[in-house]
Amino acid sequence: MDDIDRAILRELQADGRIPYAELGPKVGLSPSAARQRLHRLIDTKVVQVVGVTDPMAMGGQTMAMLGLRVDGDPRAVADALSHHDEIVYAVLTSGTFDLFAEVVCRRPHDLLDFVNDVVRPIEGVAAVENFPYFGIHTHRFLWDVD
Numbered sequence: 001m002d003d004i005d006r007a008i009l010r011e012l013q014a015d016g017r018i019p020y021a022e023l024g025p026k027v028g029l030s031p032s033a034a035r036q037r038l039h040r041l042i043d044t045k046v047v048q049v050v051g052v053t054d055p056m057a058m059g060g061q062t063m064a065m066l067g068l069r070v071d072g073d074p075r076a077v078a079d080a081l082s083h084h085d086e087i088v089y090a091v092l093t094s095g096t097f098d099l100f101a102e103v104v105c106r107r108p109h110d111l112l113d114f115v116n117d118v119v120r121p122i123e124g125v126a127a128v129e130n131f132p133y134f135g136i137h138t139h140r141f142l143w144d145v146d
Contacts, residue, residue, distance in 0.1 A: 001046065004028065008037055009047065016049075062105045062132065066119065067097040069127040074098040080122045086114050097129075108132075 007027040011018055018026075024034035041047040070077050078090040081101050088102040101119075105111040111132070119128055 064132040066101045067129040068099040070098040072124040
């Protein structure tokens with residue numbers, strides 16, 4: 001990746017639907033050259049074009065990150081969590097928590113029920129800490145491309 005590729009990625013992070021007619025001049029290329037560059041990034045799997053939903057717009061009103069401590073294999077717990085629609089993603093970590101899982105529920109009491117009735121009974125879950133989000137209306141995944 002060169003500086004122009006990184007500039008294209010920065011622009012796409014700001015607006016993933018930017019027209020080539022705008023993208024090209026912003027990164028110092030013609031629109032057709034910008035299109036070719038972006039297609040090369042997609043073809044080489046540096047960039048993926050995907051739809052990302054806003055959980056709040058889809059009816060979820062309560063979001064939280066769960067920090068889990070696990071006795072045994074945290075991959076088994078992550079796999080068990082992945083079968084539930086409330087889980088956005090789960091990641092294995094090292095440090096204080098063995099696993100983080102982002103969860104979206106319709107109401108605060110649904111989050112409480114999900115943690116107590118679904119997460120805590122999973123074999124291997126030793127402890128769960130709940131970190132609720134307040135005032136979050138959209139997810140933006142920005143990665144430093146420099």
